[in-house]
Amino acid sequence: MSHDPVSESLNSPPLPRLYTEFAKYWTLVSAPEDYAQEAEHWINAVRSRLGPGRHRALELGVGGGNNMSHMTREFEFVAADASADMIEQARSLNPEVELHVGDMRTIRLGKTFDAVLIHDAISYMLTEDDLRAVFATARAHLRSGGVLVTAPDWYRETFRDSDTSASTRRINDVELTMFEYSYDTDPTDTTYDTIMWLLIRKAGGSPQVERDHHRLGLFPLATWEGLMVEAGFGFGKDRYDVHEDGREAYLLVGVNR
Ligand SMILES: C[S@@+](CC[C@H](N)C(=O)[O-])C[C@H]1O[C@@H](n2cnc3c(N)ncnc32)[C@H](O)[C@@H]1O
DSSP states (O other): OOOOHHHHTSOOOOOOGGGTTTGGGHHHHSOGGGGHHHHHHHHHHHHHHHOSSOOEEEEESOTTOTTGGGTTTTSEEEEEESOHHHHHHHHHHOTTSEEEEOOTTTOOOSOOEEEEEEOGGGGGOOSHHHHHHHHHHHHHTEEEEEEEEEOOSOOTTTOOSSEEEEEEEEETTEEEEEEEEEEOSOTTSSEEEEEEEEEEEETTOOOEEEEEEEEEEOOOHHHHHHHHHHHTEEEEEEEOOOOTTOOOOEEEEEEEO
16 A cells, blocks of 8 residues: 555645535625736736736645636636535636646646736645645746735734625525634634624525534744745735725745745
């Protein structure tokens, strides 16, 4: 029997229900059209380092491909996600993109790219070893001088305990309301938690109420920088003022040395 010491040392909690049994509701949770402004920041982060051209990009943790859908005119994409159900969502929005099911810490496609992009999915990395594994994946898929761009939702310095949000969207006769409550029970560790309540209401009937739990990573900015440099990247950060709550946010950019 063969052993993979990297995957054996990584903890893999089950994917949240949002990305498996409720993935079919993804466009009700998160509207592709809401990502146009964010995508501009990602395009600028790549173009300001690599210059013009239809660069080859790999997105890891692509989810439903909402952010990517605003960049496929600019870059030539391949993408992957740990959830086969989310890959189906990404496929229906981005039929021209080559898609794979795979964990961002261990996937190896045997190809290199000009850019590796990891949007908010990076927030599911819970430990420094997870981050080391993701940065090794990025390096394995980048040409020399290529760029890694990523954007955790929160940093240890910016996290607000507790944070709440709610949204409602309707498509045809299905309406989905989502309440999110994020909290941190241990400020000395590298995680926080989000509880989500999904209210799914069909054809004006009574809502089906479902609960979901997400564990997410929370690291100081200095940890991101230190681990990217340790992995062999030159580190930079671009302001990323896209959150409605005005939080301080950055695109973290690593140039593969
Ligand atoms: C918030 S969604 C991403 C949405 C995406 N930014 C978009 O624009 O549609 C987070 C995604 O991270 C994926 N994910 C979580 N852990 C992962 C891992 N270890 N490797 C790859 N993908 C992962 C989930 O399956 C989910 O699809």
